[in-house]
Each structure stands twice: as structure tokens, then as C-alpha cells.
Amino acid sequence: MATSDRIHHADVRTESNCVFDVIKDSRSGRHAVLAHSDIRRAISALQSGPVSFCRNNVIACQGDDADYMFMVVSGVVRACKIFQNGDRAVVAFYLPGDLLGWCNNTQSLSIEAATNAVVLFFKRRPLVSMAAHNPSLARLLLDLATKELCRAHEHAALLSRDAKSRVVLFLSELKSRSAGKDRVVLGMSHQDIADHLGLTIETLSRTITSLERSGAIRRAAGRTLLLRDAWSPLRITLT
Amino acid sequence: MATSDRIHHADVRTESNCVFDVIKDSRSGRHAVLAHSDIRRAISALQSGPVSFCRNNVIACQGDDADYMFMVVSGVVRACKIFQNGDRAVVAFYLPGDLLGWCNNTQSLSIEAATNAVVLFFKRRPLVSMAAHNPSLARLLLDLATKELCRAHEHAALLSRDAKSRVVLFLSELKSRSAGKDRVVLGMSHQDIADHLGLTIETLSRTITSLERSGAIRRAAGRTLLLRDAWSPLRITLT
């Protein structure tokens, strides 16, 4: 790995202080019920603080035992399925506040940092058994799993469409999942996005270029895209 | 709809008596904890017995409020995403014992009978709030949602592979989800399967034919395929 392995302690500290808020925010008030102490107990039960990963570092291996779940504190995390021939599908991206690693049997996906990222580790067993005594935690887990299931379904539906639609819908999803503003920061590489959309980097690049030429988006520095004023997939002709 | 709308009462009765067992079986013993009375209470709380649907009937509309969850008693149910242009993606198939309809906001998928099917309705609210007082039910729901999430991820990964791999992996999944025997009954039409795999019916047909010619499968009557003795996707050259 070319990127150096030094840990960004500054990130860890500042971001980790926000973890509780992240959780609350992503639940849109409905889970304010979930007291900080619940999460504190969960964290202390498994004793693993936030860990920093450099871009492309592996957080959990395809084939490993799936003893942990993960919460993204900062950066972008990807879940990949790696095939025998070395090809790869990026099954999902996770943004700050997302909980991942649901599959309770042998880890079927490789979990990797798509950008430099800070991740919280949760031991699965304690977390799940704590949910048995804590209905609001149980509810939170079910809601998060359900939400991710919906996203996975949308993603699968997206994959049977043409290249332009895939890119447009991907950008829309990213927009709504991040700030919701017209500025979308793609932390991940084109290769990651292409593998997520079932395209090649060349096709992705061409598609983005053509969206730019049609005025739907503008490129900005640092893997950032500016979506046109009234961006909406409905206003762009999809097949 | 060409198929008549008569209800198969015989089916309803015999199958509905099996519903509880179906739930237990599909949880492979681990959820024997879940007493019958739990489910009985859930069913009685929402007062809706098993309902029969003929092939292609719509069980819940894309856009409807998602007040219900469904459990397949018999037959095959499909979840479809329907696009503006009329195209369709079959996001998932559900077999007897499967619980579906997780998405708690507006129904984003159309739920339809892929074969004649008998389905149990659960009112979402009572079911979820009951889980708050019943840890084993909460655990069951989380496990089922998680399991489906894993399937959705596998499915998404499958969609970035070539036609032969998609078909082979689909048959493998179906085999392991149904009896586990070498006889796979595809209740659903080729059109359904093609829309699930992101292929056309022509490509699907050609792929099945070529698998048959290579000796991997044999066709039998009634949409049934016989998988070769030591069927395994690993023993078939996938790209």
C-alpha cells in the first residue's frame, strides 16, 4: 500500500467526540430516546475505541469470522465481494453514522476503507444480547438493518438500468445521504464507483463527462461534483 | 388478468396450518424459542388470515402506504421495482416461510404473486411494538432482516457478472433456499427470472440451453430443473 500507515490522531479525537451526535442525527430525532448511556455501555462492553484506517486498508476480511460490527465515524467505507478471478463488486458504501457488518455468519464481504476513515468496532454478541434487554436499542438495530435493506434493493434495481441512469441515480443517492446540498463529495475513487455501478472506469468517466457537457453537473476540485440547480433524476432523461 | 380469480381454499387451509412450522423450520432450530403463542398473538392482533393470490396478482402496490408485512405460506412472491418507462426489475423472490415488506416508509416496491400463492398479512405497527416486549420476536425480526440483507448483497454482486454466472448462481441460491435437493422447481416464469438477473428472456433461454448442452442441468416437466450430480457453481467455469 503506497499510502503511509500513520494514524490521523487529530481526526480520531475530534470525530470520535461526535459519534453520539452522528447516531442521533441520522435517526432524525425519532431515536433521541436512545440515551447516550446505551451507546456508552455498548462501547465499554467491547472495549474498542475508534480506529483509523488509511485509504484501501482492509477493515475486515472476506472469510473472517464476523465477530464485529462497525460504525463509520468519518470517511467512506466500502463493502466488497471479491470473485475468484480477482474481479470485485462494491456492494455498498457507508458514510459517517452508518452501521455495517450485519451478516452474522462467516463474513461474506471484505470491508475496506475507501478513503482515510475512522471506524468504531462493536462486538456483535454483546451488542445483540444487550438489545434483548433494551427495546429502543433493538428497535434502532432493526430500523438500521431495514434501511440498509431498502438501499440494497434500490441498488439492485439500479444495476439493471443503463450507464447514464446508474450514474445519475448513484449521485442522487449520495446527495441525499450526505449533506443533501448540491455539492456532492465523492471521497471514493472512480474505480470504486465503477465497481459499485457495474461499469468500467472508462464508461463512468465518459458518462460523467457527458453529464457535464449536458449541463447537469459541474466538476469541482477534490472529487467534488456540483449538481445543477434543480437537480433531480426526474429532470434528466433516463432510459 | 387471464388467470381466473378464484381462491384456492384447499391450499389456504392445508398450508395455513403449516405456517408456524414453516417459521420454525426456516430458523434451523435456533428459533425454537419463538413460542407458537407469539405468532398467534401477532396474527390475532391484526386479524388477517391467509389470503390467496393468483399468479401475477398484485399484493401491495408500489406507492401504497406500507402498513403491512407479509409472510409467504405457499407459492412464490416477487418484489418489483417498476420504472417510468415500464421496465421492471425483480428485486427479490420470496419462498414459503419468508417474511417480506420491511421498508417502513412508503412502499417503494410492488409486491406481486409470481405463482399462485398464499400469503399471511401482518400489520406492521402491532408487530413492531410487540417486539418491544418480546426479545425473542425482536431477535427473530432482526435475524430475518439481516438474512435478507445478505441475500440482497449477494444478488447485487451477482448482477455485475456475466450471463452464465448469473444463471448458475441464481440456480444455486434457489437450490439452497428451497429443498436443498438436486431438483429445483422454478415456479416463476422466465420473464421473472430474466428481470431478476438483469437479462432478457432470450439470453436466459440461451444460457439455460447451453448449460443443458454442457450437461450441468437437465430440464424436467413443470418448470423444473435437475441439477447435475455434483452441482456446484465452483465446478462450473464461471468468468
Next chain:
DNA sequence: TTGCTACGTTGACCTAAATCAAGAGTCTGA
């Protein structure tokens, strides 16, 4: 600054799967 490496873009060409078209089974109802 220079050189290096990873990442992204663009063009030319090719191929897997879509599309178009024609039949062949299969089921149902009259």
C-alpha cells in the same frame, strides 16, 4: 524542480448481450 506513481480522460475497436423476428410448445376455455 524533477521524476514517479496513481488516477482520470479520450479514442479506436470488439464483443456479450440486447433487439428484432419467426416459430414451436403448452395450457385453457369453448
Next chain:
DNA sequence: TCAGACTCTTGATTTAGGTCAACGTAGCAA
């Protein structure tokens, strides 16, 4: 028994996107 409607199969042709190749650019270390 036959007619009509689905459903599936097979062949010919087209095309969207993949592959191969070359080049541009940004970030970084020396």
C-alpha cells in the same frame, strides 16, 4: 377438438458498454 394466448426457443442483426491503448494531470518525495 380447435382456437387463441401465453411462454419458451432459436436465429440474424445491432448496439451499449467493455477492452485495449495512449495520453493528461495531480500529488508527493527527493
